[in-house]
Amino acid sequence: MEDFNKKLETLNIKLPAPPPRGGLYSPVKAMGDCFLYCSGCGPDIGDGNVITGKLGRDISLEEGQKAARNCALNLLANLKQELGDLNRIRRLVKVLAFVNGTDDFTQQAQVINGASELFMEVFGEEVGLPARSAIGTNGLPGGIACEIELLVEIYP
Numbered sequence: 001m002e003d004f005n006k007k008l009e010t011l012n013i014k015l016p017a018p019p020p021r022g023g024l025y026s027p028v029k030a031m032g033d034c035f036l037y038c039s040g041c042g043p044d045i046g047d048g049n050v051i052t053g054k055l056g057r058d059i060s061l062e063e064g065q066k067a068a069r070n071c072a073l074n075l076l077a078n079l080k081q082e083l084g085d086l087n088r089i090r091r092l093v094k095v096l097a098f099v100n101g102t103d104d105f106t107q108q109a110q111v112i113n114g115a116s117e118l119f120m121e122v123f124g125e126e127v128g129l130p131a132r133s134a135i136g137t138n139g140l141p142g143g144i145a146c147e148i149e150l151l152v153e154i155y156p
Contacts, residue, residue, distance in 0.1 A: 040096075
């Protein structure tokens with residue numbers, strides 16, 4: 001079994017601090033002994049470069065993909081805090097992603113590939129390629145470019 005913590009180091013990926021909550025909710029919630037549901041995370045990784053705006057008008061596809069990657073980093077930061085060790089992850093099960101775009105923007109799936117690519121880099125295809133939905137929306141909290149939720153299966 002691959003060591004996901006070492007894989008992050010090898011890839012020179014540093015997880016941000018877990019993001020502060022934006023409301024009254026739990027960042028990660030257990031469902032029985034084997035599943036964790038991760039609340040939606042936005043692209044603010046605490047470096048002052050929040051990616052806001054609408055895809056198709058204010059920001060490019062590439063910027064949207066970076067936003068999605070940042071969302072994934074925040075999700076992993078929350079999981080690391082909850083689990084203490086990313087090696088407890090058995091597999092990523094489901095991603096639900098929302099993309100803030102114009103009415104005629106149709107590349108939601110390509111935007112969210114920014115998160116999927118990070119998950120694949122860290123966990124490989126067997127563990128890191130979940131089922132996925134990418135939904136277009138007319139607005140997100142604070143005008144962020146995207147928000148992503150995650151369901152994870154863990155080892156009990």
